[in-house]
Amino acid sequence: MHVQKHFGKQGILLVNLGTPDEPTPRAVNRYLGEFLTDPRVIDNLPGPAQQLLVRGIIAPIRSGIVNPFKPGGSTKLYQELWTENGSPLKYYGEILTEAVAKEMGDDFIVRLAMRYQNPSIADALKELMDAEVSSITIFPLFPQYASATTGSVHQEVMRLLSKEQIIPNVNMVNSYYEHPDLIRVFADNARDLGPMDQWDHIIFSYHGLPQRQLKKGDRSGCHCYADGTNACCSSISRVNQFCYSAQCHATTRAIVAELGLSEGSYTTSFQSRLGFDDWAKPYTIDVLEDLAKNKGAKKLLCFSPAFVADCLETTIEIGLEYQEEFEEWGGEHIQLVPSLNGDPRWIAAVVEMLREEVGSNVVL
Ligand SMILES: C=CC1=C(C)c2cc3[nH]c(cc4nc(cc5[nH]c(cc1n2)c(C)c5CCC(=O)O)C(CCC(=O)O)=C4C)c(C)c3C=C
Ligand SMILES: [Fe+2]
């Protein structure tokens, strides 16, 4: 028996990180300006200094508006990523949202939002509130929790809802890093590529995070990298249950178990480092170099289990940039495990997780 009776529809908000509105230097600058001034993303600069640095230097240089080092900057990469349907992150988010809405039925209203840029969380929440929903379930499209992603989404939702007279029932999904349905889709996508023994090595490459942020996310005091390793991530417990690195390692272990991979045939690593601080290690690029130069690896399989759709970090960073480097070091091919995108098995997994989250609510 649920505590409260529900009348009318229930709201569901699927939220991803964000993407520029278009692949132009101005739009990329606007996106990076909003993203990188979030104190949960760059967390070691006081407000005004961060605003000045990001809006005056980092975003203009990275977007390519001003770029003495790399002509085109990230805008050039976004242009390579762009499809006839626009940004894949947004496009597949829309496909997912539409399919989930259909599966959940008329008792639910399902919307997509991006933490930065569009469609905005503010607009999506307004639609749900205007529909007089009895509950809102926030489902971040990040399997693993990080303060910079899920934490920021939840903070923004709380900020916006705190202005409302009526605050409905709110469910905030924290993470689903080893949900069996999610793990099965990743594993099935790899199995679809043929036998696992064709790969010289298997990489699980996650988006990186500054070590400083990992330390803040571990309640043990004996945190990630305290001893120069991240051995603390080999199991999940009360103290490190919200540690991003621990959750990433747990996702790897679950996919490894599902596929029956042997010890030594795979590595968990982290990519997309920005700036000069130490981030979660090992870095994917270092692992690739070691495999090619020292282990003679030619054919690699690469999972990207921190991302649920094609994006800059998978299609471009791994698919093009790392591939090029790997070849220069003597390797041949890095085969990406296709992202979950609009795969019906992924849609079914999200529906199952949502039903588990809101399933006990009795709608009248
Ligand atoms: C300090 C910087 C960053 C932190 C911390 C960070 C964490 C983080 N990000 C994702 C997921 C994505 N990030 C994406 C792009 C992206 N990320 C950063 C920086 C940080 N991310 C930048 C500057 C960019 C923009 C691209 C670039 O200029 O290189 C994306 C892709 C968006 C797209 O449109 O394709 C995703 C997805 C996670 C999961 C995470 C923490 C765990
Ligand atoms: Fe990122």
Ligand SMILES: [Fe+2]
């Ligand atoms: Fe750890």
